[in-house]
Amino acid sequence: MRILFVASEALPFSKTGGLADVVEALPKALVARGHEVAVILPRYRGTKTTAIVMPSLTIPLGNRLRFPAVADGTLLNGVRYFFVDDPQYFDREGLYGGPQGDYWDNAERYSEFCKAAIEIAKHVWPADIIHCHDWQTALVPVFLRTSYSDDPVMKDMPVVFTIHNMGYQGQFAKDVLDRAGIPQATFTPTGIEFYGNVNFLKAGIVYSDYVTTVSKRYAQEIQTAEYGYGLDGVARGRGDRLVGILNGVDYAAWNPAKDQYLAAKFSAKDLTGKLACKQDLFKVFGLPDVPGRPLLGIVSRFADQKGFDLIAEVAHEIMREDLSLVVLGTGERRYEDLFRALASAYPDRAAAKIAYDNAIAHKVEAGADMFLMPSRYEPCGLNQIYSLKYGTVPIVRATGGLDDTIEPFDLEHGTGTGFKFWDYSGGALLYTIRQALHHFADERIWKRIQLNGMTKDYSWKTPAAEYVALYDAARAARGLTQPARNQMPVATSK
Ligand code: ADP
Ligand code: GLC
Numbered sequence: 001m002r003i004l005f006v007a008s009e010a011l012p013f014s015k016t017g018g019l020a021d022v023v024e025a026l027p028k029a030l031v032a033r034g035h036e037v038a039v040i041l042p043r044y045r046g047t048k049t050t051a052i053v054m055p056s057l058t059i060p061l062g063n064r065l066r067f068p069a070v071a072d073g074t075l076l077n078g079v080r081y082f083f084v085d086d087p088q089y090f091d092r093e094g095l096y097g098g099p100q101g102d103y104w105d106n107a108e109r110y111s112e113f114c115k116a117a118i119e120i121a122k123h124v125w126p127a128d129i130i131h132c133h134d135w136q137t138a139l140v141p142v143f144l145r146t147s148y149s150d151d152p153v154m155k156d157m158p159v160v161f162t163i164h165n166m167g168y169q170g171q172f173a174k175d176v177l178d179r180a181g182i183p184q185a186t187f188t189p190t191g192i193e194f195y196g197n198v199n200f201l202k203a204g205i206v207y208s209d210y211v212t213t214v215s216k217r218y219a220q221e222i223q224t225a226e227y228g229y230g231l232d233g234v235a236r237g238r239g240d241r242l243v244g245i246l247n248g249v250d251y252a253a254w255n256p257a258k259d260q261y262l263a264a265k266f267s268a269k270d271l272t273g274k275l276a277c278k279q280d281l282f283k284v285f286g287l288p289d290v291p292g293r294p295l296l297g298i299v300s301r302f303a304d305q306k307g308f309d310l311i312a313e314v315a316h317e318i319m320r321e322d323l324s325l326v327v328l329g330t331g332e333r334r335y336e337d338l339f340r341a342l343a344s345a346y347p348d349r350a351a352a353k354i355a356y357d358n359a360i361a362h363k364v365e366a367g368a369d370m371f372l373m374p375s376r377y378e379p380c381g382l383n384q385i386y387s388l389k390y391g392t393v394p395i396v397r398a399t400g401g402l403d404d405t406i407e408p409f410d411l412e413h414g415t416g417t418g419f420k421f422w423d424y425s426g427g428a429l430l431y432t433i434r435q436a437l438h439h440f441a442d443e444r445i446w447k448r449i450q451l452n453g454m455t456k457d458y459s460w461k462t463p464a465a466e467y468v469a470l471y472d473a474a475r476a477a478r479g480l481t482q483p484a485r486n487q488m489p490v491a492t493s494k
Contacts (some may be wrong), residue, residue, distance in 0.1 A: 001471060003030055004127035005039040006117040008110065008136035009095060013081075014044050016095055017301055018247070018382045019133060019164045022214070025250035026467065029460035031078040033468065038125045040117045042090040042109075043071055043083035050074050053082060053124055059115045061108055061181040068116050070124065080125065084116040096136075106136075107172045107198070111180035114139040122154055128480075129471040132161045135170030138204025139182065142192065145207055146183045158474040160467070161208035163201070165379050166222050166229045167305055170200030194230070205234050209474040212243045212467075214380035215401035219244030227377055227400075243470060246404055247380040248460030254365070254386045261362035266391070268454040271447070274366065274391055281367025284360060285326045285351035294440045295324045296433075297368030297392065299361045299383055302331030307374035307397060312338050313426030319346050321437055326368065327352040328360050365390045369446075370436055374421075374429050378402045384418070388453035393446075394418035395436050397429075405458065409439065409449050417453040 009015055010023035027037040043049065049071035056067035068086035075081075084090070089109040097103050117140055121127050132140050141159040148154040176198050177184055186192045192203040205211050213219045221227035223236045235242060252258075256274070257267040263280035266273030281297075282289040300306050311318070319325070319342065327339045327350075339352035353360060365371070371387035373396045380401030384394040388405075396402040398420045409416035419436045421428040439445050475481070 002036045002128045004121055004130045006137045006140055007133040010041055013047050021382055022247055025460055027079040028077050029464035033464055038080040040082045040120055042113055043085040045091045049083055057116050057119045059112050062178045066112055070120055082120055084113050107176040107180040110136040111139055118143055130157055130159045134164050135200040138200040141207035142203045156478045158478045159208045160210045160474050161204045163213040172198045202231055202234050205238055209477050210241050210470055211238050212245050214247045215404045216244035217403045218379045218400035245463050245466045248463045249385050249458045251459055256366055256390045259362055261359045262366045268451055277366040281363050284363055287324055287351050288348055293324055294369045296370045296372050297364040298327040298372050299364050300329045302329045302335035305376055307376045308335045310374045310426045310429045314430045315342055317430050325350040328364055330354055330356050365392055368392045370395055375399055385458045388417055388456050391450035391454050393449050395432055396420045398422045414448050
């Protein structure tokens with residue numbers, strides 16, 4: 001099958017969160033299964049490209065025309081990459097915004113991106129299925145079913161749309177319809193309209209052939225008022241076409257036996273290197289290493305979603321325990337302040353790096369004893385799955401993918417991979433941390449928990465197969481039972 005990914009970020013080119021990990025790894029896993037995959041991304045600042053595929057597309061946005069180029073077209077790990085190159089829109093400091101907040105013209109930026117992606121599918125890389133991700137790409141199915149309704153091939157191009165986070169919807173005032181070149185006819189309660197505004201994510205859910213989200217639990221949760229961010233009714237309306245597929249992990253990048261960022265490598269067979277990683281981590285964070293004292297780690301975007309208000313609620317009770325804490329993250333000011341304050345209140349046991357740093361993220365995964373993720377909601381969550389492989393025992397709230405991936409430790413049967421709590425309260429978090437500390441004190445039990453997690457397989461193999469089955473279903477739903485179309489050569493000129 002020829003599978004075309006459209007996404008607003010992907011490693012190794014751009015990243016603000018787990019979406020970028022997924023859009024790097026899933027295409028590789030699909031290629032490994034014998035499919036052809038291309039990924040379309042915006043060309044953000046710093047993205048190096050090697051060729052021009054098309055010097056200019058003509059993209060109508062309201063009463064204006066824009067002329068982005070299509071760059072690159074080269075293969076990386078068997079995956080073909082195309083970049084929509086419009087410097088005025090994408091050659092900026094951030095991806096979605098800067099220090100002042102979201103860019104004011106995001107609707108136009110990503111509308112142009114979606115239109116360009118369709119043109120690439122039409123003229124450069126004919127696909128059997130388009131797989132879109134999050135609100136930034138949600139207009140692809142909207143345009144296919146409206147602006148392209150006279151195009152015999154594109155009008156029935158099947159689209160699978162993956163929601164990575166219901167909390168980010170791309171909502172704009174009605175006047176963006178015109179500026180972003182979105183057909184007025186879509187502005188209805190069953191279309192893109194949402195309480196008088198334009199809502200990109202809603203449109204993606206409504207117009208796609210299948211909608212997926214990144215864990216089975218979250219697929220149920222988004223159909224409830226508590227987790228649906230106002231779109232639970234819309235999600236329920238697509239209930240028969242809404243599927244949860246758990247993210248996998250790219251073990252080429254996240255594996256303690258091969259990880260280049262670590263002071264020492266280790267594996268389930270031989271855990272000794274983990275101690276050197278812990279000592280290294282203390283050094284990186286400038287904390288004294290007290291042998292035997294448990295070390296909790298956090299790596300995260302600092303957003304409300306991540307449950308740090310629970311930590312704020314019981315921070316001093318947590319720090320009253322005999323433990324150390326290292327935190328790596330950036331984001332909302334109040335959480336940065338929280339962790340800075342903890343570091344200055346407990347200078348020999350708590351440290352925070354307010355930064356985005358991939359090398360240190362790996363070091364935390366490897367060197368910590370426990371990984372803390374008390375999320376309010378978590379569509380999938382990758383760090384807890386990385387933690388399992390590194391023998392770093394996750395302490396999580398039972399929501400979304402955290403609930404699907406972490407099994408609570410059961411002393412009687414010796415089963416389970418971590419510790420989890422249900423109630424969204426500081427008390428429940430504290431209780432669960434204490435539970436973990438209690439078991440940490442028994443080396444034999446702790447090793448059991450570590451090995452239970454380290455031997456789990458959360459590779460992309462199974463989810464990739466689930467996506468392929470869904471791509472087939474989406475094609476069948478559009479009456480497309482023909483085998484994949486012949487390859488068309490990619491035109492590149494230096
Ligand atoms: P989300 O996408 O909601 O942020 P995920 O757990 O799915 O949550 O993915 C987060 C990804 O971003 C992981 O790969 C994690 O290691 C990485 N990450 C988050 N914050 C940082 C940071 N401050 N420095 C380095 N990597 C980070
Ligand atoms: C989102 C979610 C996170 C998920 C990631 C990749 O950023 O917040 O839970 O793991 O997307 O799907």
